[in-house]
Amino acid sequence: MLGYALRRLILAIPLLIGITFISFFVIHLAPGEPTELQTGDTPVQSDKEVRERLRQVYGLDKPLHVQYWNWLNRLARLDFGRSFSPDARPVLQKIGERLPVTLLLNIVEMMVIVALAIPVGVLSATRQYSKFDKVTTIFVFVGFATPDFWLALMLMILFGVQLGWLPISGLRSPTWEYLSFWQQQWDFVAHLTLPILVATFGGLAGFSRYMRQSMLEVIRQDYIQSARAKGLPESVVIAKHALRNALLPIVTVLGLSLPGLIGGSVIVESIFAIPGMGQLMVQAVFERDYPVIMGNLVIVATLTLVANLIADLTYSLVDPRIRVAARRSRR
Amino acid sequence: MSLLRLTGLLLLLALTGCGGEADSAVDRVTGLSAKPAYGDTFVDALTGNISGLIPNVLTDSASFEVGGLLYSGLVTRDKDLNIVGELAESWEFSRDCLNLTFRLRKNVRWHDGHPFTADDAVFTYEAMINPKTPTAYREDFRAVDSVEAVDPYTLHVRYKQPYAKALQSWATWVLPRHVLETYVKEGRLREAPQNRSNPVGTGPYRFSEWKPGEKVVLVANPDYFEGRPYLARIVYRIIPSQATIFLELKAKGVDSAGPAGLTALQFTRQADFPAFRKAYNKFQYADNVYTYLGFNLSDPRFADKRVRHAFAHAINKRELIEGVRLGLAREATGPYKPGTWAYNPNVRTYPYDMAKARELLAAAGWRERNAEGILVKDGQPFEFVLRTNQGNDERRKVAEIVQASLKDLGVKVDIQVIEWASFLKEYIKKKRFEAIILGWGVGLDPDQYEVWHSSKTGPDDLNRIGYANPEADAMLEKGRASCVEAERKKYYDRFQEILAEDQPIIFLFFRDALPVVASRIRGVVPAPSGIRYNFNEWYVPKQLQRYTAG
Numbered sequence: 001m002l003g004y005a006l007r008r009l010i011l012a013i014p015l016l017i018g019i020t021f022i023s024f025f026v027i028h029l030a031p032g033e034p035t036e037l038q039t040g041d042t043p044v045q046s047d048k049e050v051r052e053r054l055r056q057v058y059g060l061d062k063p064l065h066v067q068y069w070n071w072l073n074r075l076a077r078l079d080f081g082r083s084f085s086p087d088a089r090p091v092l093q094k095i096g097e098r099l100p101v102t103l104l105l106n107i108v109e110m111m112v113i114v115a116l117a118i119p120v121g122v123l124s125a126t127r128q129y130s131k132f133d134k135v136t137t138i139f140v141f142v143g144f145a146t147p148d149f150w151l152a153l154m155l156m157i158l159f160g161v162q163l164g165w166l167p168i169s170g171l172r173s174p175t176w177e178y179l180s181f182w183q184q185q186w187d188f189v190a191h192l193t194l195p196i197l198v199a200t201f202g203g204l205a206g207f208s209r210y211m212r213q214s215m216l217e218v219i220r221q222d223y224i225q226s227a228r229a230k231g232l233p234e235s236v237v238i239a240k241h242a243l244r245n246a247l248l249p250i251v252t253v254l255g256l257s258l259p260g261l262i263g264g265s266v267i268v269e270s271i272f273a274i275p276g277m278g279q280l281m282v283q284a285v286f287e288r289d290y291p292v293i294m295g296n297l298v299i300v301a302t303l304t305l306v307a308n309l310i311a312d313l314t315y316s317l318v319d320p321r322i323r324v325a326a327r328r329s330r331r
Numbered sequence: 332m333s334l335l336r337l338t339g340l341l342l343l344l345a346l347t348g349c350g351g352e353a354d355s356a357v358d359r360v361t362g363l364s365a366k367p368a369y370g371d372t373f374v375d376a377l378t379g380n381i382s383g384l385i386p387n388v389l390t391d392s393a394s395f396e397v398g399g400l401l402y403s404g405l406v407t408r409d410k411d412l413n414i415v416g417e418l419a420e421s422w423e424f425s426r427d428c429l430n431l432t433f434r435l436r437k438n439v440r441w442h443d444g445h446p447f448t449a450d451d452a453v454f455t456y457e458a459m460i461n462p463k464t465p466t467a468y469r470e471d472f473r474a475v476d477s478v479e480a481v482d483p484y485t486l487h488v489r490y491k492q493p494y495a496k497a498l499q500s501w502a503t504w505v506l507p508r509h510v511l512e513t514y515v516k517e518g519r520l521r522e523a524p525q526n527r528s529n530p531v532g533t534g535p536y537r538f539s540e541w542k543p544g545e546k547v548v549l550v551a552n553p554d555y556f557e558g559r560p561y562l563a564r565i566v567y568r569i570i571p572s573q574a575t576i577f578l579e580l581k582a583k584g585v586d587s588a589g590p591a592g593l594t595a596l597q598f599t600r601q602a603d604f605p606a607f608r609k610a611y612n613k614f615q616y617a618d619n620v621y622t623y624l625g626f627n628l629s630d631p632r633f634a635d636k637r638v639r640h641a642f643a644h645a646i647n648k649r650e651l652i653e654g655v656r657l658g659l660a661r662e663a664t665g666p667y668k669p670g671t672w673a674y675n676p677n678v679r680t681y682p683y684d685m686a687k688a689r690e691l692l693a694a695a696g697w698r699e700r701n702a703e704g705i706l707v708k709d710g711q712p713f714e715f716v717l718r719t720n721q722g723n724d725e726r727r728k729v730a731e732i733v734q735a736s737l738k739d740l741g742v743k744v745d746i747q748v749i750e751w752a753s754f755l756k757e758y759i760k761k762k763r764f765e766a767i768i769l770g771w772g773v774g775l776d777p778d779q780y781e782v783w784h785s786s787k788t789g790p791d792d793l794n795r796i797g798y799a800n801p802e803a804d805a806m807l808e809k810g811r812a813s814c815v816e817a818e819r820k821k822y823y824d825r826f827q828e829i830l831a832e833d834q835p836i837i838f839l840f841f842r843d844a845l846p847v848v849a850s851r852i853r854g855v856v857p858a859p860s861g862i863r864y865n866f867n868e869w870y871v872p873k874q875l876q877r878y879t880a881g
Contacts, residue, residue: 032752053518054465086382086389086465088521097543153574161581168582169575171545174374174566175878273570275380275544283380288752 005313012305017072019301020294024068027293033060034084034288058084071294080298081291085284091295094280099262101171102269102276105192106261109199113207114254116200121211122246126238128216136208143205152198152271159194167191169273195272199265210253214246221245248319255311259303365853365872369551372564372878373852373869376576376589380544380569384530385511386504387459388466388520396590397547397567400866401442402504402532405433405452405486410858410865412671412775414498418447418505418533418556419486428493428814433486433501439556441507442531442538449480452501454508454515456488463518471500495811495819496776507531535560535867544569561854561870564878577601580847583610590863592846595657602847611847614857617670618844621663622726622770624717624733624837628797630765632713639834641691643681645740646733650683652840655728659845663838665827666771666779670859672816673777675824678831688740697741706741714743715765718758720751726768729839733768760790762797777823778811783830798835851875 033055055061059070074081080091124133160168167173171191172184179187218224219242227237266278277296284292379393386398405419416422419433439447456478458464459471474494481487490497510531514523525531530538533556536549547567553559568585570576577597579585593602598613624642626633633639652660667674697706697713706713717733719726727748734744744766749758758764771782781787784807785799803826810822846862848855854869855862871877 030753031756033756053463082522086391086394086521087526088383089527094543153578156575156578160584161578164582168578168584169570170568170584174372174546174568174584178878270571271575273545273568273572273575275542275569279544279571286750286752 005309008309008312012309016298016301016305020072020075020298021068023297023301024071024294025064027290028064028067030288032288034058034290071291075298080295083284083292084289085287085292091291094292095277095295095299098275098277098280101274102262102278105195105199105274105276108192109196109203110254110257110261112196112200113203114250116204117207117211118247118250120204120208122215122238122243124208125212125215125219125246140205140209143201146201148198148202148265149267149271151201152194152268155194155197156271166193168194169271171274195268195274198272199268207250207253210250211246214249215242218242218246244318248315251314251318252311255307255314258307258310259300262303263300365875367561367854367868367870368873368876369559369561369870370563370873370879371851371871371876372566373562374566374568374584374586374878376570376579376585376587377547377567378569378571378573378576378589378591381541381547381567383521383526384528384538384541385506385520385523385526387455387468387506388464388526390467392590393567393569397549398504398532399534400536400549400565401530401534401538402506403439403534404502404504405435406498406502408502408775408860408864410856410860412860414502417502418452419501422498424498424814428497429490431488431490431497432481433488435484435486436556437484439533440554441510441533442552443507443510445507445509445531447505447507447533448483449486450483451505451508452486453478453480454512455503455505458506458511458515458520459503461515461518464515464520465518468503471496471503493812493814495778495814497814499776505533536565539564555867557867560867562852562866573597580611581607583849586849586852588847590844590846592844595655595659595843595845598659598845599657610850612850612855613845613847614855614862615659615843615845616857616859616861617661617668617841619668619774619841620770620772621666621668621841622729622768622839623663624729624839625767625769625796626836627762627764627766628799628835629762630715632715633766635695636833637691637695638697639837640681641688641695641740642737643834643837644684644688644691646736646837646839647683648839651729651732654732655725656840656842660840660842663840665830665838666773666782667777667823667827668773668841671777673820673823675827678827680831681834685739692740700741703743704741705743712743713741714745716745716747717766717768718747718749718754718764719768720754721748722751725842726770730768759795762790762795767795777819778807780807780811783807783826796835798833800829800833800835803829803833851877 052061059067062070071081080095082088082090083094120136124130124136127133156168159166167187167190169191171188173179173187173191176184176187219238224237224242227241228234232241263277263281266282268274269276269278280292281296283289284296377393377396379391381389381394381397382391383389383394384398384401386395386402389395389398403417405417406414406422407417409415416436418435418439420436422431422433424431433449433452435447435449435452441447456472456475459466459469460475474490474492474497476489476491478486478488488497488501494500510525511520511523514520520526528538528541535552535555535557537552539548539550541547546569549565549567551560551563568579570579570585573594576585576588577593580588580602592598593613598615602608602611602613624646626639628634648662652658652662661669664678664680665675669676692706696708699707701707701712703712717730719730727746730746730748734746737744759767773779781793783794783798783803785794785801785804787794788797788799806822806826806829810819810826813819813822844861848862851871852869853872854865856865858864
């Protein structure tokens with residue numbers, strides 16, 4: 001098991017380099033350079049010297065493969081470089097200040113989804129075609145079909161404007177500094193409620209469907225029949241024998257959504273004015289801020305590879321059949 | 332600096348009179364004037380993150396907005412857009428416009444307590460002309476021969492040749508030598524920590540906090556040389572979505588919709604109910620930006636003046652303004668805003684007249700029509716692609732109306748909306764376009780040499796359409812070489828006549844800026860320059876203050 005994990009980790013390095021290589025060139029294919037975007041609609045003298053100098057500073061005057069090599073060299077020393085935008089700040093700092101909010105939002109969202117989707121999925125599978133199943137099915141399809149920006153605006157109008165229960169956007173009230181410690185915590189939670197609600201609503205739909213499907217397949221298996229035949233109560237059959245098996249595909253899906261945890265949703269972030277990763281990345285793309293884009297990509301790619309590995313490993317933990325098969329093949 | 336202010340920061344300041352909305356606001360404000368009091372927080376909304384705190388090396392309007400309160404210039408503009416002293420008490424031009432002497436205020440201190448002296452102004456000049464400084468505004472100081480501090484409170488500037496914008500260029504943000512000198516020498520002004528936090532300026536507000544993407548907080552500077560401003564704190568919240576800003580207004584989460592203000596739809600319909608009118612004062616004045624339909628003049632079809640005239644007659648500007656801006660814009664006849672001193676009202680106009688448009692096109696050889704009803708000349712149908720940038724709904728709508736108008740004329744127009752960076756690089760700079768819908772910001776100074784002079788048609792220059800007219804060139808050259816307003820006016824009047832006759836682009840409209848401000852905030856008096864020129868005098872009467880400690 002350990003050897004397997006190690007082998008996978010070592011193989012991941014060339015894969016990661018390959019990913020960055022392709023991304024680097026694809027990003028530079030997009031027309032426009034950061035140095036050209038410092039003037040917009042405004043009749044400002046576009047100073048050629050400044051632009052040339054900036055290109056030198058950024059290293060954009062060198063051939064692309066040299067630029068890539070330099071970037072990779074710095075990366076090997078964990079130097080992600082400085083942003084090309086006028087604040088010229090280190091990329092890691094920029095990502096670092098955005099990441100916590102996005103992580104917090106996504107982790108809470110994921111926990112809420114899992115906590116709700118599993119019971120909903122199990123219930124609608126064990127009571128297939130019951131009223132509960134039908135209602136959740138409708139709910140799920142509505143959830144799938146609702147654009148999150150629309151839902152966000154509706155909730156903002158209802159809870160923010162009409163009822164005035166929750167703040168509409170941002171992370172903290174303008175009076176944050178004046179609040180006591182516990183008021184500050186409550187203020188923060190209140191600000192996150194709507195974004196989490198919106199993000200959960202869409203995700204819940206998919207997950208509960210997976211769960212239902214997976215459960216439906218499992219309860220038709222012979223071993224469930226034999227568990228029932230043994231005279232076990234239905235609750236034990238479902239909770240102990242069926243659920244564990246039905247969770248397998250969910251583990252895979254969960255594992256694959258790990259890298260998604262650090263990528264924010266641009267739409268939700270923009271509407272709720274949350275300074276997260278999604279906004280940072282989109283801004284970087286519009287500004288052709290290559291170091292920030294690449295820094296972000298490296299982190300996402302690394303996480304994806306790690307998540308795949310973890311998913312494979314947990315799979316064998318959860319599913320004894322795989323463990324046994326692996327042991328047998330080694331013999 | 333002239334250019335920065337003219338473009339980014341002062342997009343919101345405007346020159347013409349205000350609409351009825353604004354007038355009623357004045358009455359309400361003056362009618363209820365309670366006693367000015369210190370305190371309260373003003374919560375403003377910015378749609379974009381600021382990119383730094385040293386505006387001299389930045390280009391985005393959000394940074395200028397914030398920077399404008401942190402720093403001061405030697406001069407600034409008053410409510411009627413006249414140049415008045417800020418850090419300078421007075422100034423004097425020599426008769427030949429070549430020598431400019433400033434006498435500076437003596438009671439000014441930087442935010443860190445250091446006294447401000449003429450040497451800081453010299454330093455700012457050195458920073459701006461240092462080739463290593465990544466500033467887009469060096470051009471303002473090109474004509475300067477030398478700058479020296481005669482004594483700590485006298486600054487002497489010598490120009491190589493008369494430069495019309497000399498005085499205005501000293502509205503640039505003055506930077507502290509004792510803090511930033513090493514960064515300027517190394518060409519690392521952008522990397523300076525003061526670009527990230529704790530900038531040192533002389534302005535009415537001091538820096539408190541910047542949470543990137545979330546908010547910028549400023550606090551009143553008690554030692555400000557014109558007296559401590561009334562509003563104790565400014566919180567700029569960064570809210571990218573206009574829809575969210577509007578909901579925040581309704582829920583009273585912000586006190587203003589930002590310098591850009593409301594959209595036309597919000598202003599006319601959605602914000603028109605009693606509770607909103609009670610909570611906010613709405614203002615309206617012409618913004619410093621015009622929208623235009625531009626042609627690539629090297630395209631033989633558009634090189635023919637009759638074709639451009641035909642298009643000008645075929646586009647109903649009034650209807651366009653109704654459709655795109657719900658009437659909240661003013662027709663443009665040239666690149667100067669109506670009401671400004673350089674504006675010439677007596678130029679040739681092109682009233683909506685389809686018959687005349689058809690006649691002109693026929694005269695240019697576009698007579699026959701093909702099976703689809705499109706005009707044909709030498710076997711070639713008259714069709715072209717009209718491009719504009721993505722992310723500007725207004726321009727897309729303008730393009731659609733132009734498309735419909737020209738269709739009646741028998742010209743087929745395809746619309747392409749392209750992401751800004753690609754648009755600039757692939758189409759504009761390479762001159763690979765036929766027609767475009769874009770806008771230009773107009774400055775406080777009428778000099779538009781960069782945009783219209785025939786020497787400015789290179790790929791990196793701003794005369795993107797390739798306009799060349801020797802007489803227009805001459806007027807632009809003379810206009811920028813004089814520092815006497817009456818003389819300059821003559822040149823610019825003639826320049827506008829030439830442009831109106833040539834119609835190198837079709838000037839469509841100046842849109843209105845539509846700011847709103849919470850009604851508890853008093854002292855807001857709309858003027859030709861907009862509403863923010865007297866920000867330091869805004870206040871909230873004690874009993875109406877909303878955000879207080881404890």
